[in-house]
Amino acid sequence: MNKTVNHKAWFLVLPVLVLVAFSAVIPLMTVVNYSVQDTFGNNQFFWAGLEWFDEMLHSDRMWNALGRQLMFSGIILAIEVPLGIFVALNMPKSGFWASFCLVLMSLPLLIPWNVVGTIWQVFGRVDIGLLGRTLENLGIDYNYTQSPLAAWITIVVMDVWHWTSLVALLAYAGLKSIPDAYYQAAKIDQASRWKVFRYIELPKMAGVLMIAILLRFMDSFMIYTEPFVVTGGGPGNATTLLSIDLVKMALGQFDLGPAAAFSIMYFLVILLISWVFYTVMTNLDKKGM
Numbered sequence: 001m002n003k004t005v006n007h008k009a010w011f012l013v014l015p016v017l018v019l020v021a022f023s024a025v026i027p028l029m030t031v032v033n034y035s036v037q038d039t040f041g042n043n044q045f046f047w048a049g050l051e052w053f054d055e056m057l058h059s060d061r062m063w064n065a066l067g068r069q070l071m072f073s074g075i076i077l078a079i080e081v082p083l084g085i086f087v088a089l090n091m092p093k094s095g096f097w098a099s100f101c102l103v104l105m106s107l108p109l110l111i112p113w114n115v116v117g118t119i120w121q122v123f124g125r126v127d128i129g130l131l132g133r134t135l136e137n138l139g140i141d142y143n144y145t146q147s148p149l150a151a152w153i154t155i156v157v158m159d160v161w162h163w164t165s166l167v168a169l170l171a172y173a174g175l176k177s178i179p180d181a182y183y184q185a186a187k188i189d190q191a192s193r194w195k196v197f198r199y200i201e202l203p204k205m206a207g208v209l210m211i212a213i214l215l216r217f218m219d220s221f222m223i224y225t226e227p228f229v230v231t232g233g234g235p236g237n238a239t240t241l242l243s244i245d246l247v248k249m250a251l252g253q254f255d256l257g258p259a260a261a262f263s264i265m266y267f268l269v270i271l272l273i274s275w276v277f278y279t280v281m282t283n284l285d286k287k288g289m
Helices: 009-035 051-057 060-089 096-110 113-123 130-137 148-176 180-188 193-221 225-230 242-252 256-287
Strands: 037-039 045-047
Touching (some): 009 037, 051 256, 060 148, 060 193, 113 130, 113 225, 148 193, 193 256
16 A cells, blocks of 8 residues: 655744754854865955864864863763762652652752852852862862862862752653562562662663763763853863863954864764764663663
């Protein structure tokens, strides 16, 4: 039998496609245009080819920023994913306290990024901040404006405070989808708590954890507002991540060509690493690991 295909549905999707083309594709093409041209002002452009891409590939500045960015994202994933799972495992499964914990866990996610940066900027200040003054009174040398280690600890703790809730809520949703029969069977078999987690809970959470890892990686790799508000990329270049370095290049130095090439390479790196994450996690999920 020949199936009748109704193409009227495309008229419902068309506005979304137009909106995406206007808000994403057109700006991207503008960046591509800048990346292959040079300008001396007065809106006069000259063909530069791949010159800016070659310059960025041989730039120690970009590779150093990429190293800092990868280290930041790695630390974030190593802390937030296990911590989010731990929180989800210890949250009440039903009743008033379950609802209370869900609301409480959602609160950090509702705070705008620039406000999060401002909160931790004030919180960590040695002169007026609660954290900074407390550590100073305890004799701990903590000043994120002068110490690279303190600056890194501040932005990492800030991101963990802000986004661990997302991982916990996704893991909690995965735990809630597990039927009680699984736990009853494990109880009959006298399975240990670790075996229940390893063979029942973790496999059932694999799908949502894959989503959590992808979301947290992409967001941490593109982070800009929070560390910029807190440290401005300092002290020195200690916390100058890729996004901060790109903004400094584009707006601070007004090097549009190199900045455009930098941004395209930045986008491709995110796309490549996200694809690798997705492929690996999908294969693990298929194997039942």
